[in-house]
Amino acid sequence: MPNVLDQVRPMLEAAAVHGIFALPRPVRRLIAGSPIRLDDQELALDAQLLLKLQKLSGQEKLSAPTPELARAAMRRGTRINSAPIDGVVVADRQIPTEHGDLGARLYRPRELTGISPLLVFFHGGGWVIGDLDSHDDVCRFLAKHADVRVLSVDYRLAPEHRFPAALDDCLDAYRYAVDNAAELGTSSDAIAVGGDSAGGNMAAAVCQIAARSDLTDPAFQLLIYPATDATTSRPSRKLFRRGFLITEEDTTWFMDHYQPDESLRDDPRLSVLLTEDLSGLPPACVVTAGFDPLRDEGEAYAARLAEAGVPVISRRFPDLIHGFVNLRAIGTRFQEALFEIVGSLRAGLSLQKR
Known part of the structure; x- marks a missing residue:
């Protein structure tokens, strides 16, 4: 019982x-x-x-x-998202890596049968929590309303797998998407990366690493309230340190599990804001929430991208909190914001076609 x-x-x-x-x-x-x-x-x-x-x-x-x-x-x-979004075809995948197969989930709007852009999505959760199910609703929504395919990646979590294990998995997943573009219903020059919070951090890192290697550059980067600097506590961290879904204690707890050695947190693969040269990166949409401890570092990253000549849409939702993309099903304001994000994604991807 x-x-x-x-x-x-x-x-x-x-x-x-x-x-x-x-x-x-x-x-x-x-x-x-x-x-x-x-x-x-x-x-x-x-x-x-x-x-x-x-x-x-x-x-x-x-x-x-x-x-x-x-x-x-x-x-x-x-469980709040009790009714899955209809009109989306979903298929589980396995991505082979040297560390073993990664679980993944491919989303396609039911009416989309031809070639389309693909968004490789990395879920949030502080590198410690979250999985394919926790962000299933977000991925369905993005696929359906942006009219793109979405490949969600179930990367390894800390503390069982500390930095840079999760990032290595995200890089492997992006490389897999590029190498198998035709089979995934896309082309190698129409693959974007994105994610929320920790996932946004790793999407930004994938773009940086691709730009400095022989890996094909992503077509676009969608960074939703990304963590960008593990070395500094900016004003928003203190201003919204408790009472707004994610607390200062939470951010410390997550980082202590992912990269417990404070002396190594300035690694630009983790603190992407500290990368000296951000020029040549893909166009970006950087989304922040007004009542979010991570707000200031996300906006600082958007500003640095713009200074480096990268086309950037920087959008703060001043009335929302960290994690709002996972709350679509319960509040109309959360869904309104998601629709605006979809518009930015569609616009960014359409510009890449020209």
Whole structure:
């Protein structure tokens, strides 16, 4: 019986969350409390309501006593996206590497039968948590609405596999996509890379490494609230250090698992912002959230790309929080932002065709 309850409880929790978000706006505002304003920004009601529910549930951090517990919590949170986006064909893949096969998942809009751009996507989760399922909804959404194929990569996680294992896997996955472009329904010059948070960090690193090697350059880079500097704590890290989904304690916990040696955190493969020369990199869309500890370093990276002559769309969603792309199913504001990101991806890829 306990096993049955364990299976049912997440579904009941997801139904309760959806029910609360479906309440009239005045009721949702009453539950969420007075508007939160910080750093000349006002938090979106959808985001504030989610944070209030998170606080009431006692789950105010992404970190946990062990990585296994943190991963389990993220899997439970994934149940919020209870109804998969339709119109998308999904197939599991295996990517061969010298460290063994990597799990992957290929997404294709059902109506898309010809050649299309491909986005190789690296999920977020601080290099410690997250998997193909945690970002299944995001990848379905990007594939369907950007009208592209998406290859999501299940790279190795820390602390079992520390830096640069995850990045090595992402590089292998990108190389696999280039080498097998025709079989994946794309061409080698129409492959973009992207990811959120830690995934955005590794997408940026893949672009940098490709530009300085014989690896084909990605056509575009989609960096969603990326981690870019593991050496410095910028103002947003302190300003939003707690109460906004990801905490300062979380960011420290993740990095201590991924690269515990502080003296090595200036490696530009990790702290991509510290790379001296950013010229010649693919066009980029850098997305940040106003109420996010990683906001300032993401925007600093966008500024440095622009200074180096790289075409950049730098977009801050001032009313949103870290992790909002995983929250599409419960709040209209999160979905609105995702649609705008899709527009930037489509625009960036279409420019590459000319």
